[in-house]
Amino acid sequence: MKVISGSSSHMLSSALAKQLDSPIVRTENKRFPDGEKYVRILEPLDDEEVILVSNTYPDEMIVETLLLCDAIEEFNYRKLTLVIPYFGYARQDKKFNDGEPISARALVRAVEVYPDLVLTVDIHTDSIIDWFETSEARNVCGANDMARKLKEIGVDFVVSPDEGRMKTAEKVGKSVGVPSDYLVKERIDGNTVKVEPKSIAVAGKRVAIIDDIISTGGTIVTAASELKKHGASQVIAACTHGLFASNAIDRLSKCCDMIISSDTIENNKTAFSVAPAIAKEIA
Ligand code: R5P
Numbered sequence: 001m002k003v004i005s006g007s008s009s010h011m012l013s014s015a016l017a018k019q020l021d022s023p024i025v026r027t028e029n030k031r032f033p034d035g036e037k038y039v040r041i042l043e044p045l046d047d048e049e050v051i052l053v054s055n056t057y058p059d060e061m062i063v064e065t066l067l068l069c070d071a072i073e074e075f076n077y078r079k080l081t082l083v084i085p086y087f088g089y090a091r092q093d094k095k096f097n098d099g100e101p102i103s104a105r106a107l108v109r110a111v112e113v114y115p116d117l118v119l120t121v122d123i124h125t126d127s128i129i130d131w132f133e134t135s136e137a138r139n140v141c142g143a144n145d146m147a148r149k150l151k152e153i154g155v156d157f158v159v160s161p162d163e164g165r166m167k168t169a170e171k172v173g174k175s176v177g178v179p180s181d182y183l184v185k186e187r188i189d190g191n192t193v194k195v196e197p198k199s200i201a202v203a204g205k206r207v208a209i210i211d212d213i214i215s216t217g218g219t220i221v222t223a224a225s226e227l228k229k230h231g232a233s234q235v236i237a238a239c240t241h242g243l244f245a246s247n248a249i250d251r252l253s254k255c256c257d258m259i260i261s262s263d264t265i266e267n268n269k270t271a272f273s274v275a276p277a278i279a280k281e282i283a
Pocket of ligand 1: 161190193211212213214215216217218219220
């Protein structure tokens, strides 16, 4: 088995290679003068089971992922598993207005051409997996990896900012060994969310708010304020995919005592790896 890393997944690929006790294949990655990408695989892959770890975010990674898949296709490999740690465009999983694309489905159709197996991690909507037709696809749950980190940090309570993530909060809470609950969120627009007032027993507690994605930080900022109103002594914001768009970190830092994300998107808040969960699915 050999691991190939897309240029935005070096941290996760190394952690995964270690978990799988497999080498990382050397690649070349540069741009042509006009800005187009160039990739090259520098070691043979014949008869190998290949694990390619590559995001579909940001946009340029869609192209790089496809180019790497195509380069792999030129070898007589045994099996290609494409791990997409952060499946970009998953939040446009339906048409909100006439004339819009179903962006998540468009991405599925683009990437499924090459791999035998696609693994996503905490994909925004589970049902996106059902759109894969030509390759097998499964979503990997990063809850245990997040829980391991929260246990190390020490939290007393786990909360999801909306009912949709309640099951994940339950799973993380159970794994940490603390209670969990959820808030009721209403999204007003891309930048604004409202959290319904709700009685929640967090007074004097170190509370982790967990979400799949932090983008603008609007969801977590609103939820953290609500938890502090209920007397939470500390709020820890934890997510799988830390997009941290525009000034999200500044906004989050004002109301959260700690911000952590996984290595699906590498950034300076990356505090835990989802490699163990992915390795378990591959092994
Ligand atoms: C929404 O359903 C997701 O689970 C996240 O809560 C959302 O994408 C976070 O976005 P933002 O950080 O911009 O509020």
